[in-house]
Amino acid sequence: MSSAKPQPALFLSKVERRYPQGEGFLEVLRGADLVIWPGEIVALIAPSGTGKSTLLHVAGLLEKPDGGEVYVGAQPTSGMGDHERTRIRREELGFVYQFHHLLPEFSALENVVMPQLIRGLPKAEAQDRAKQLLTFLGLGKRLTNRPGELSGGEQQRVAIARAVANAPRVLLADEPTGNLDPNTADRVFQTLVAIVRASKLAALIATHNLDLAARMDRRVTIRDGLIVQLP
Numbered sequence: 001m002s003s004a005k006p007q008p009a010l011f012l013s014k015v016e017r018r019y020p021q022g023e024g025f026l027e028v029l030r031g032a033d034l035v036i037w038p039g040e041i042v043a044l045i046a047p048s049g050t051g052k053s054t055l056l057h058v059a060g061l062l063e064k065p066d067g068g069e070v071y072v073g074a075q076p077t078s079g080m081g082d083h084e085r086t087r088i089r090r091e092e093l094g095f096v097y098q099f100h101h102l103l104p105e106f107s108a109l110e111n112v113v114m115p116q117l118i119r120g121l122p123k124a125e126a127q128d129r130a131k132q133l134l135t136f137l138g139l140g141k142r143l144t145n146r147p148g149e150l151s152g153g154e155q156q157r158v159a160i161a162r163a164v165a166n167a168p169r170v171l172l173a174d175e176p177t178g179n180l181d182p183n184t185a186d187r188v189f190q191t192l193v194a195i196v197r198a199s200k201l202a203a204l205i206a207t208h209n210l211d212l213a214a215r216m217d218r219r220v221t222i223r224d225g226l227i228v229q230l231p
């Protein structure tokens, strides 16, 4: 019988992060623990200034923790060099931000094809996958439009397709619907959840929107530098 233990998609173990402040340090994360399992969508609801961006930066390997460890799948990352961290970011993590950061000169399709080419996929394969994703997200008729020709909600759906194009292990999203009106935010959120579920990813989604958070699998916050589970 197989004794393989289930493996978290993302595991933050006793993560510390501090910034110089005056003579001393501001301790933003003081030993934060967070496990996200494959297929789980976790809401991060944290008041401004408590360390939400810091946590996402550390989880996304954009900043190194001052203590503790970040595991992406089974891989501990703190001992890795920049090259390896960049590879993990490109291949195993997907990012969605409040503002989409799409390339304005490129079509919706090209924006989703690009990260796959950078990863080394053949062009035809990358295009097929990009078309499938954009069609799944309701943009099948908008493939050749540039971001400037798309609505805010459509742009954000292209950004979601781009983030999941390389089938990452974990999707990290910072206020992905924060820039949209409530109805559009709701629709974009539904497509985000649908694609995360369909692709069996794990997701950590920072949001101030409690209605959206209530529809995720689990909710956490940051209190005194620690991750605390919410009901």
Ligand SMILES: Nc1ncnc2c1ncn2[C@@H]1O[C@H](COP(=O)(O)OP(=O)(O)OP(=O)(O)O)[C@@H](O)[C@H]1O
Pocket (backbone or CB within 6 Å): 019, 020, 026, 028, 046, 047, 048, 049, 050, 051, 052, 053, 054, 055
């Ligand atoms: N590079 C830095 N140098 C010094 N202090 C920093 C740095 N980055 C963040 N901080 C401080 O760390 C604390 C947490 O910042 P962080 O950006 O993680 O908060 P946040 O919860 O994301 O807030 P918001 O929701 O307003 O973006 C803040 O007090 C901030 O001023």
